[in-house]
Amino acid sequence: MKTRELHDDWTVEALDGPVPSDVRDRGAFPAAVPGVVHTDLITAGLLSDPYLGLAEKQQEWVGSTSWLYQSDFEWQPDGASRHDLRFAGLDTVATIRLNGHRILESENQHRSYRVDVTDTLVAGTNRLEVRFAAPVPEADRRSLELGYRPHVNHHPFNSIRKMACSYGWDWGIDTATSGIWKSVQLQSWSDARIVELVVLPDHDGTDGSVTVRATLDRVTEAPLTLRITVGGESAEAPVSGNEVAVAVTVPGAARWWPRGYGDQPTFELVAELRAESSILDERSRTIGFRSVTLDTTPDDAGTPFRIVVNGQPIAVKGVNWIPDDAFPGRIERSRMFERLGQAADANINLLRVWGGGLFESDDFYDAADQLGLLVWQDFLLACAAYSEEEPMRSEIEAEARENVARLGSHPSLVVLNGNNENLWGFADWGWQPRLEGRSWGELYYRTMFPAIVAELAPHVGYTPGSPFSPDASADPNDPQHGTMHIWDLWNQKDYPHYRDYRPRFVSEFGWQGPPTWSTLTESLSDSPLTPESPGMLVHQKADNGNVKLTDGLVAHLPLPNVMQDWHWAMSLNQAVAIRTAVEWFRSLQPHCMGTILWQLNDCWPVVSWAAIDGYGRLKPLWYAVRDAYAPRLLTIQPADSGLRLVAVNDSADDWHATAKVERTSFDGTPLASEDIEFTVPAFATRGVDLAASISRPGEPAREVLVATAGEHRGLWWFAEARDSELAPPLWDASAVRVDRGVEVRVVARSLIRDVALLADVVAADATVDRMLVTLLPGEEAVFTVETKWSGDPHRFVENDVLRSMNDLTDQRRSPTAIEGHD
Ligand code: BMA
Numbered sequence: 155m156k157t158r159e160l161h162d163d164w165t166v167e168a169l170d171g172p173v174p175s176d177v178r179d180r181g182a183f184p185a186a187v188p189g190v191v192h193t194d195l196i197t198a199g200l201l202s203d204p205y206l207g208l209a210e211k212q213q214e215w216v217g218s219t220s221w222l223y224q225s226d227f228e229w230q231p232d233g234a235s236r237h238d239l240r241f242a243g244l245d246t247v248a249t250i251r252l253n254g255h256r257i258l259e260s261e262n263q264h265r266s267y268r269v270d271v272t273d274t275l276v277a278g279t280n281r282l283e284v285r286f287a288a289p290v291p292e293a294d295r296r297s298l299e300l301g302y303r304p305h306v307n308h309h310p311f312n313s314i315r316k317m318a319c320s321y322g323w324d325w326g327i328d329t330a331t332s333g334i335w336k337s338v339q340l341q342s343w344s345d346a347r348i349v350e351l352v353v354l355p356d357h358d359g360t361d362g363s364v365t366v367r368a369t370l371d372r373v374t375e376a377p378l379t380l381r382i383t384v385g386g387e388s389a390e391a392p393v394s395g396n397e398v399a400v401a402v403t404v405p406g407a408a409r410w411w412p413r414g415y416g417d418q419p420t421f422e423l424v425a426e427l428r429a430e431s432s433i434l435d436e437r438s439r440t441i442g443f444r445s446v447t448l449d450t451t452p453d454d455a456g457t458p459f460r461i462v463v464n465g466q467p468i469a470v471k472g473v474n475w476i477p478d479d480a481f482p483g484r485i486e487r488s489r490m491f492e493r494l495g496q497a498a499d500a501n502i503n504l505l506r507v508w509g510g511g512l513f514e515s516d517d518f519y520d521a522a523d524q525l526g527l528l529v530w531q532d533f534l535l536a537c538a539a540y541s542e543e544e545p546m547r548s549e550i551e552a553e554a555r556e557n558v559a560r561l562g563s564h565p566s567l568v569v570l571n572g573n574n575e576n577l578w579g580f581a582d583w584g585w586q587p588r589l590e591g592r593s594w595g596e597l598y599y600r601t602m603f604p605a606i607v608a609e610l611a612p613h614v615g616y617t618p619g620s621p622f623s624p625d626a627s628a629d630p631n632d633p634q635h636g637t638m639h640i641w642d643l644w645n646q647k648d649y650p651h652y653r654d655y656r657p658r659f660v661s662e663f664g665w666q667g668p669p670t671w672s673t674l675t676e677s678l679s680d681s682p683l684t685p686e687s688p689g690m691l692v693h694q695k696a697d698n699g700n701v702k703l704t705d706g707l708v709a710h711l712p713l714p715n716v717m718q719d720w721h722w723a724m725s726l727n728q729a730v731a732i733r734t735a736v737e738w739f740r741s742l743q744p745h746c747m748g749t750i751l752w753q754l755n756d757c758w759p760v761v762s763w764a765a766i767d768g769y770g771r772l773k774p775l776w777y778a779v780r781d782a783y784a785p786r787l788l789t790i791q792p793a794d795s796g797l798r799l800v801a802v803n804d805s806a807d808d809w810h811a812t813a814k815v816e817r818t819s820f821d822g823t824p825l826a827s828e829d830i831e832f833t834v835p836a837f838a839t840r841g842v843d844l845a846a847s848i849s850r851p852g853e854p855a856r857e858v859l860v861a862t863a864g865e866h867r868g869l870w871w872f873a874e875a876r877d878s879e880l881a882p883p884l885w886d887a888s889a890v891r892v893d894r895g896v897e898v899r900v901v902a903r904s905l906i907r908d909v910a911l912l913a914d915v916v917a918a919d920a921t922v923d924r925m926l927v928t929l930l931p932g933e934e935a936v937f938t939v940e941t942k943w944s945g946d947p948h949r950f951v952e953n954d955v956l957r958s959m960n961d962l963t964d965q966r967r968s969p970t971a972i973e974g975h976d
Contacts, residue, residue: 171219217330442565
């Protein structure tokens with residue numbers, strides 16, 4: 155088969171819609187394929203970057219406009235008997251014409267399309283046209299045609315098979331894109347070609363094996379064989395009709411493990427479709443051998459949700475993943491590897507690809523395979539009811555089959571999940587009367603998807619929804635059964651209440667915070683910049699977001715009235731809230747076998763629940779996640795009567811240590827202490843109740859409990875920071891230039907909570923190696939900043955850069971003692 159990419163010489167032109175006159179006057183302008191209209195408009199100078207300032211509003215017309223893409227390409231007959239046009243991804247509803255003949259109507263962004271154009275191609279110049287319907291009115295029209303169905307947010311994204319968050323989300327810009335977002339190819343072939351390859355790897359504990367099933371398109375009766383080569387082993391089988399299956403054993407193949415549990419060996423699998431002496435078509439896949447089960451066997455406490463890989467229950471330290479850009483087609487492979495690398499560096503071992511986004515790209519899955527990151531992929535139905543009738547049903551089936559077959563061979567993919575929050579929505583969000591008996595999607599979650607997974611990827615676990623209770627009599631979001639989402643704390647209560655829950659597995663929970671300072675100031679030009687200035691409001695999408703941020707802060711810290719202090723306070727509070735939650739959930743292991751934080755990343759610069767902001771910068775939350783997800787965790791948690799020290803050991807070696815637990819006053823005076831010797835077996839958790847003399851404070855406002863075992867430390871505060879006697883920070887801070895940046899040394903002269911060096915405040919490229927370090931009087935911390943910035947290194951120890959929780963309890967910042975050397 156010969157494949158030719160048709161990516162050159164495309165133009166795009168606005169058709170109907172509220173088109174600004176300069177765009178109308180320009181007529182057709184150059185278009186990138188793959189790409190979307192928005193980025194073409196930006197390149198043509200017809201649209202300003204929608205991520206900046208108030209520009210989201212100025213591009214609203216794009217989603218209400220229909221668009222025409224055109225390209226002429228030369229072609230001459232080359233002897234092949236069949237010619238197909240293959241569209242790997244069209245966004246979304248479009249009519250496609252070749253040389254004036256209508257060859258295709260596309261309906262679905264999440265699948266590919268192939269058309270036989272053998273009789274439509276002409277020798278010489280061929281004209282290809284793709285006419286996209288305007289996505290906002292199209293979704294509106296279909297929502298009535300299909301019958302109203304409940305959904306979150308402002309557009310009926312559930313009436314169209316297009317990335318839901320393209321219509322805006324509570325962290326997402328509303329762009330409503332159109333475009334040829336994946337490649338277009340002309341594929342010429344004779345005799346036969348491979349249509350679909352289903353790769354089913356298995357491992358029996360000793361040997362790896364893989365069965366490959368192929369379906370073919372053929373125009374020849376000549377005998378064909380499929381040959382598979384993997385790990386130096388080969389096997390082949392004759393094709394019968396349009397189908398063939400070949401099994402290969404790889405003796406002694408090493409197993410693929412999630413990071414922290416072993417290595418990630420992968421194998422290149424090559425499938426060749428052969429006729430006598432020639433290879434007609436060839437495909438390759440990178441595979442790995444591992445087994446997965448989702449254990450939901452009821453126990454005394456309810457129903458667990460345990461992801462078991464190669465027989466080993468995995469303590470999931472996860473994050474939710476959203477599309478990394480509102481224009482996902484422009485995410486380069488290197489950026490995908492960088493972002494997943496940032497996840498791995500934060501001790502994360504699972505990414506959940508959320509159902510309002512995409513079936514993620516091959517680049518994403520390649521990175522996950524290599525880094526040992528487990529992937530949980532949602533089917534793309536989120537926060538809404540969906541029609542189960544035609545035409546929706548066949549589209550959802552087509553996209554599910556294609557993507558399960560594409561992704562199923564990746565060893566990282568361990569969970570396929572029916573939907574995001576739709577079982578919960580049906581049960582608890584008042585949908586039932588609004589639906590008036592219309593279908594809502596249950597057929598997909600309980601019948602269609604499990605059958606597709608059983609057929610195309612039986613080696614991947616399936617769960618009908620998130621949240622989901624395997625006990626049919628329980629609410630889908632019941633903490634005792636299966637997975638749950640915990641949102642009532644961010645929305646209504648406060649983060650200490652995470653400890654009211656004893657969940658079995660938390661697949662969503664989160665707390666908002668702003669993007670880093672440099673991302674905020676690069677993307678907004680408000681003057682003054684305040685939490686409620688115009689640009690800030692455009693970049694805060696959550697329902698009542700600012701009120702929730704304030705309510706979530708004031709129980710702990712006073713609300714600052716200086717913007718940079720507000721920014722630091724909200725960033726810190728986000729980190730502390732999630733640290734509190736994760737340490738509590740992990741302390742419940744093995745009762746609770748996973749947490750999946752909402753959310754790792756952002757798709758543009760915005761105030762959100764993310765740990766990494768829309769320009770790829772690490773928020774303080776990222777550092778808190780890295781600490782709270784460390785393989786070994788020492789934490790102090792409330793117990794029935796007092797406090798308990800809990801040691802969590804997610805490592806393959808026993809953890810034997812003596813923890814010194816000391817109650818001390820803020821000035822460093824020891825008040826009571828206890829040595830606790832403990833052994834925590836590999837992949838286990840142990841807790842020890844603390845003596846009353848330790849856990850009962852004399853003066854809660856000026857005492858802290860510190861548990862130390864080697865490099866591990868757990869802290870317990872007896873009073874909220876704002877009610878405590880946390881004084882302005884006193885420290886000696888020095889800054890010296892080092893090889894690739896600046897080294898900052900801080901020696902505490904008082905108790906300082908959560909010291910953070912906000913390096914990006916000084917220079918947009920500056921990064922720091924650690925953050926949120928609590929120092930007892932006399933303790934020292936070294937922060938290494940990497941930057942090309944060559945100014946005075948002392949800038950990194952000024953008040954707006956070197957920060958702590960202490961500066962927030964008292965608005966009168968004390969001058970710090972600074973000494974430095976160049
Ligand atoms: C959950 C998610 C997303 C949302 C997040 C924050 O509902 O599934 O829909 O962005 O909460 O509100």
